[in-house]
Amino acid sequence: MIKLTRWATALLAVIVLAPNALPSKAFAEDQDVIDYRQHIMKALDAQTAAVGQILSFSIPEDQLPSHLETIAITAKTALKSFEQNVPGGEALPAVWENWGDFTARMNDFVDRMEKAAEHAKTGGREAIMGEIVLALSCKSCHDIYREKNSKQFSCAGLSPKGHGLSPLE
Numbered sequence: 699m700i701k702l703t704r705w706a707t708a709l710l711a712v713i714v715l716a717p718n719a720l721p722s723k724a725f726a727e728d729q730d731v732i733d734y735r736q737h738i739m740k741a742l743d744a745q746t747a748a749v750g751q752i753l754s755f756s757i758p759e760d761q762l763p764s765h766l767e768t769i770a771i772t773a774k775t776a777l778k779s780f781e782q783n784v785p786g787g788e789a790l791p792a793v794w795e796n797w798g799d800f801t802a803r804m805n806d807f808v809d810r811m812e813k814a815a816e817h818a819k820t821g822g823r824e825a826i827m828g829e830i831v832l833a834l835s836c837k838s839c840h841d842i843y844r845e846k847n848s849k850q851f852s853c854a855g856l857s858p859k860g861h862g863l864s865p866l867e
């Protein structure tokens with residue numbers, strides 16, 4: 699009985715949702731791709747902001763490794779979200795023209811975040827102060843692959859000053 703209900707629900711879902719799932723025009727599909735990768739980037743931004751709070755000693759450090767691991771996983775999903783060649787949003791065509799370099803940068807970012815997470819597990823925030831600003835290579839990628847605009851994000855606001863991170867101008 700339960701099985702039948704599940705099948706019935708699945709069938710209904712297919713009937714009801716299928717027409718909407720089919721792309722009615724290319725634009726809508728492209729916009730979905732752009733929205734998707736921007737959602738992922740916003741998640742990176744939020745996690746980076748949380749790391750910034752911990753590194754500036756305003757929040758306890760016990761969740762630092764989890765945030766860094768989350769950033770690594772999110773960056774992996776970010777790379778996948780750019781695989782479809784859809785310029786637009788703030789992504790420049792250079793992403794797909796230099797796909798090898800873009801991929802290498804994102805993978806390098808993932809590696810550095812995984813290493814920082816390991817270091818934070820054993821040595822806490824003090825252990826990663828030296829590497830984290832360089833490891834958060836958000837801005838160096840944006841400088842090449844993202845349109846310039848006035849929006850400021852956490853990644854752009856980190857610089858090695860004082861005891862770790864403080865806002866850039």
Ligand code: HEC
Nearest residue numbers: 736739742743746787788789803804836839843844851853
């Ligand atoms: C390897 C390149 C690369 C790296 C590394 C990278 N980004 Fe991005 N990011 C992009 C590109 C390209 C876009 C433009 C995406 C679009 O608009 O479709 C973008 C867009 C964004 C946006 C804007 C999203 C929106 O809603 O418009 C934010 C926020 C962002 N990135 C944060 C970060 C943070 C924080 C980091 C580092 C922790 C980071 N990014 C690392 C390439 C990168």
